Amino acid sequence: MDHLLPPEIADADRAFPEALAACGDLDALLRLKGAYIGREGSHAARLMDLLKAAPKEQKRDLGAAINGLKNRWEEALKARQAEVEAARKATGAQLWDKSLPPPLPPRGALHPLNRLMDRLVDVFRPLGFHVEEGPEVETEAHNFDGLNIPADHPARGSADTFYLAGHPGLLLRTHTSPVQVRTLKNLAPKILEMGGIRFLAPGRVYRKDEIDPTHSPMFHQVEGMLVGHDIGMHHLKGTLEYALRALFGPTTEIRLRPSYFPFVEPGCEVDVSCPLCGAKGCRVCKGSGWVEILGAGLIHPNVLSLAGIDPAEWSGWAFGMGVERMAMMLSQTPDLRLFFENDQRFLKAMGGLD
Numbered sequence: 001m002d003h004l005l006p007p008e009i010a011d012a013d014r015a016f017p018e019a020l021a022a023c024g025d026l027d028a029l030l031r032l033k034g035a036y037i038g039r040e041g042s043h044a045a046r047l048m049d050l051l052k053a054a055p056k057e058q059k060r061d062l063g064a065a066i067n068g069l070k071n072r073w074e075e076a077l078k079a080r081q082a083e084v085e086a087a088r089k090a091t092g093a094q095l096w097d098k099s100l101p102p103p104l105p106p107r108g109a110l111h112p113l114n115r116l117m118d119r120l121v122d123v124f125r126p127l128g129f130h131v132e133e134g135p136e137v138e139t140e141a142h143n144f145d146g147l148n149i150p151a152d153h154p155a156r157g158s159a160d161t162f163y164l165a166g167h168p169g170l171l172l173r174t175h176t177s178p179v180q181v182r183t184l185k186n187l188a189p190k191i192l193e194m195g196g197i198r199f200l201a202p203g204r205v206y207r208k209d210e211i212d213p214t215h216s217p218m219f220h221q222v223e224g225m226l227v228g229h230d231i232g233m234h235h236l237k238g239t240l241e242y243a244l245r246a247l248f249g250p251t252t253e254i255r256l257r258p259s260y261f262p263f264v265e266p267g268c269e270v271d272v273s274c275p276l277c278g279a280k281g282c283r284v285c286k287g288s289g290w291v292e293i294l295g296a297g298l299i300h301p302n303v304l305s306l307a308g309i310d311p312a313e314w315s316g317w318a319f320g321m322g323v324e325r326m327a328m329m330l331s332q333t334p335d336l337r338l339f340f341e342n343d344q345r346f347l348k349a350m351g352g353l354d
């Protein structure tokens with residue numbers, strides 16, 4: 001039957017084994033496949049044309065010859081492809097599709113807690129607040145004494161506070177309030193000429209708390225402070241209402257409840273109307289419609305005079321808020337530990353990574 005095939009096909013068939021063996025990669029193999037059994041312009045395609053044009057009585061034999069040849073080429077190409085792929089796998093080389101966009105390395109992003117602190121700073125910046133920082137390893141003098149915290153205050157105990165072994169008087173700051181003391185002391189000489197001061201102090205703080213869904217021995221706070229002339233609770237309330245509405249939405253209400261902190265007088269705790277249920281009552285606000293968000297008050301005269309600022313002339317307010325608590329509420333995250341485990345799935349869901 002093969003005598004029915006034209007001589008150039010017989011030539012091509014003879015050249016086939018060598019050409020096949022010469023195909024070292026899939027590209028070459030695909031080219032060879034195209035030349036032999038491709039839909040158009042291939043040897044097989046030429047044979048099909050021949051078959052069409054052949055006299056009726058030749059068709060059966062010629063068809064069988066063509067099919068036999070095509071199948072043989074196909075089988076051999078398949079076998080060679082398996083060999084080439086196995087060799088590629090063995091060397092670990094990748095198939096490289098030049099038309100695909102290059103894979104980009106994963107890009108980092110700010111941690112959700114840092115983004116929330118940045119947002120707070122952005123809310124206060126247009127009101128004239130700048131950012132102050134203080135060290136996480138603090139002195140007892142800044143963390144307690146300068147804040148009018150009495151020597152026998154329970155928070156000073158080693159049950160609540162991390163003291164640095166072998167370094168008396170040094171501790172991990174238990175709140176961001178010592179930044180008040182540092183900043184007031186540093187700026188005391190200039191405060192008159194500046195007409196007052198207003199700043200935020202975001203940062204890490206440490207307490208000896210057992211780890212559970214709402215506690216961590218390290219967490220974040222944002223401190224806020226304003227010093228000026230004739231500052232009263234109305235200034236504090238107005239500023240907090242503005243800031244908390246910017247954060248939680250324009251319909252947010254706030255309420256001040258009397259409370260005690262040694263460094264303010266009067267002191268208060270501030271609640272916002274629950275942003276999740278619109279103050280109707282839900283799991284987050286425990287049905288009350290209100291969520292406690294920060295502690296605040298008018299700066300205690302002792303804090304000012306300890307920093308060298310005359311409380312007869314100057315007054316101000318301060319507040320401190322917990323960042324994790326706010327982040328948990330805004331993102332409805334039930335467990336604070338998620339913020340510290342660096343599980344990429346959580347961070348991505350928080351929009352922390354793109």
Ligand code: DAH
Pocket residue numbers: 174175176177223224261263264294295296297318319320321
């Ligand atoms: N330092 C307080 C705490 O960690 C929070 C606080 C309350 C800060 C009242 C203030 C304030 O500045 O005026 O619990």
